[in-house]
Amino acid sequence: MNVHMSNEVDALRLSETAAVAFADAVAFDSHGLVPVVAQQHDSGEVLMLAWMNREALIATLTGGRVTYWSRSRQAMWRKGDTSGHIQELVEARVDCDGDTLLLLIRQTGAACHTGARSCFYRRAGEAGPEPL
């Protein structure tokens, strides 16, 4: 089922069966986690990297809202529930080895807890890390 998003892009929502079939193709690590790259679907900007367990992945695929596993809090974390900076799922990809996910998303507001649009706002320069 696709639901309409405000910028004319459909959010992806899969059935439980389809979500489980996709999760079965993922090689979770020894902690039961997989790294997830979130990329803004239209601009191609890489916004953040976070982690999912199997439950978070299935919740994301069936709910259309990106849900991570917080390693620091050891809890499910549906992005934006506190900040309002939600991530709507557009497409979910898995890599050749099954051990990394790439999500194309629609980011509302800032992806980064610092308020920056992307978590990757520093680059390597001759004086060390510098603002972009």
Added chain:
Amino acid sequence: MNVHMSNEVDALRLSETAAVAFADAVAFDSHGLVPVVAQQHDSGEVLMLAWMNREALIATLTGGRVTYWSRSRQAMWRKGDTSGHIQELVEARVDCDGDTLLLLIRQTGAACHTGARSCFYRRAGEAGPEPL
């Protein structure tokens, strides 16, 4: 120092001092590793995720050629030395927490060992993972 690349984009090469200063801002995990997202600098395509230790990061920043740490082989792995599918460094970014890197690169040929341009060539569909 910037070196000229064939598609008119300069490759980034930092001094050893600058590379060390950048590496000092990186929070390597308990295995001494950090996940690295490789993105084609001009198209924005996310090509792969791999891992670096401190030595691989410094070699990448000073050498202009992307070098990873292979967890399966437990060895340094300068991308393209065997396949010819090299990655030239354009920009290196670090995220807010210092625990993920994003590299803008110039990919020659396929990033994926399967021969695919990107490792992310499958997406979630109603029948499970399907080709893009």
